[in-house]
Amino acid sequence: MTTVFTGRIRPLAPAIDTLAEAMAVDEGRILAIGTDVEVSGRFPDADKVAVDGWVMPGLIEPHGHPAYSSILLSDLVVDIRPVIVPDADGVLATLRRAVADADGPVFANGWDALLQRGLPEPDLRFLDELAGTVPLVVIHNSGHSAYFNTAAALAAGIDTQTPDPAGASFGRDANGDLTGVALEEAAVERVVAPMLANAQQHLPRLLTAHLCDLASRGITTVSDLSWNPQLNSLVDALRTSGALPVRLRWYEMSRPGGTAAARGPADPLFRQVGVKTWSDGSPWIGNIATSFPYLDTQATRNLGLEPDHIGEANYTAGELLAIAEPYAAGGWQLACHAHGDRAIDATLDVYEEIITRQDLADHRFRLEHCGAMTHAQFERAAAIGVTVSLFVDHITYWGEVLVDDLFGPERGGAWADAGAAFAAGHRATFHNDGWVTPNEPFRNMAVAETRTTRNGYRMPAGTPVTREQALRAQTANAAWQLFSEHEVGELTPGLFADFIVVDRDPVTVPAAELAQTVVRATYLAGALVV
DSSP: OOOEEEEEEEEOOTTTTTOOOEEEEEETEEEEEEEEEHHHHTTTTSEEEEEEEEEEEOEEEEEEEHHHHHHHTTTTEEETTTTTOOSHHHHHHHHHHHHHHHHOOOEEEEEEESSSSSSOOOOHHHHHHTTTTEEEEETTSSSSEEEEHHHHHHHHHHHOOOOOOTOEEEETTTTSOOOEEESSSHHHHHHHHHHHHHHHGGHHHHHHHHHHHHHHHHHEEEEEEOOOOGGHHHHHHHHHHOOOOOOEEEEOOTTOOOOOOOOOOOOOSSSEEEEEEEEEOOOTTTTTOOOOOOOOOOHHTTTTTOOTOOOOOOOOOHHHHHHHHHHHHHTEEEEEEOOOOHHHHHHHHHHHHHHHHHOOOOOOOEEOOOOTTTTHHHHHHTTTTTTEEEOOOHHHHHHHIIIIIHHHHHTTTTOOOOOHHHHHHOOOOEETTTTTTTOOHHHHHHHHHHOOOOEEEEOSOOOOHHHHHHHHEEEEEHHHHHTTTTTTOOOOTTSSSOOOEEEOTTSSOHHHHHHTEEEEEETTTEEOOO
16 A cells, blocks of 8 residues: 655755655655645545654664674663763773672773773783672773673683784783783683673673664664674564564674675665674774874873874784685675774775775775775775765764873874765764664764764864765765665665654754754654554
8 A cells, every 4th residue: 555655855866955745655665755736636546644853864873783782782781882881980880790799701892991980901911909809891892891890700701821812902911811801802702702702692681772763863774794694593583574674784793714604686675785794993092004093192101002102003914814705705894993094095095906806896885984095095996986984973982082091183183084985075973882882873863973072073184075975975875885875774765664753854954953953753665663
């Protein structure tokens, strides 16, 4: 049965200021969009639904981690993120309460010495004193490191003889003993393995709740860049029961010596898009590969960084090539985490070699986060068909830290330069990286326009984006980046009727008001889900 939705509709096509009055939907897809007279005249017997608010395309999170986020943000994990616990005293008090109340291991997420000033060094000695025989693991807010005590090491089966995983490491002292630090994804994964094992029985509840939360924020398609294919059967069950409120696009995690999975059917609701690789780490723990040093400040000293510290990549260019090329040869899009300018250069070198050797055309290889990416690098990436997804929300929370504590006004001030990406011709996208910052796509758009932190500090470098660029970054551009532009991203006949109803006009409101947009309803394929 055809339904005609009427109201104030911003289809964001062909231009963002296009305003329609009615949209006809049947079997989940848009049949027509235009004036009420035109659309209702074509479908006189259709059901009519008057929408209270402004209609726009559903938002797309091109770099999320919904499966892992559903665990980290659940009641199985102690939430100490700076957005929840802003100061060091609160973090330590929260951890002590959790240990005192524990009847098993304690896992906490969100440690951030840059925002929660005054935190001690979270080494094995400190965590042993804090938790004693209770296994305690504290995950850094970036997800690129974790800290653990002796009991947690025993529970995870980690000891002095445990080898460092490829592209990751366990901290060790001069004697080779563990210091209670895990650096990068593969090492962190080992430390949190008991938590992940325990969470499996809760995942139907946790994943459903998290996806519903994303839908309530206006997200109708989310990409998971660390997906575990063992969860595919769970998603199939959710879909069968009608409990899947968003479209899922997923990337498997690359492994040295890994081989490409076979390509499945082009499922419009749930499918693999590519493979995730890593070039460097997190700016907040000192391991991004830059051509310039970190500043020598109290904040960097508290991170344990020596004067003139320069981070290193997780892999050499040769290692990254050996890891990534088999997946690309299997036909998969590559998405590589890269923050530092040296990491970005190395990744572009690898991408260019793969593109040439495999004779690739429409590959849409991705660079993720792009914190210190320069104008010249954006131009080079665009020239070889590499696309970018920027973590602009870093500005919201860490803008002052980037400038005053880590990199200075020139390099820190130009962090996540979305305007430079668009100027180079990119169909750039924005993301929140799962749990790292709250899923707040409208704030992403606003901060990309203003380059202003939550405290009102204006970044001293970098280029603001236009409203059109901001809106497309989380709609049409994100759809294209996920090879889904034939399905979603605009409100256009033939595409799925994935749309949201918001309380203000997303095209004309000032940036500060755009950030405060309230989502009143979310529709997937024309059906109300939230």
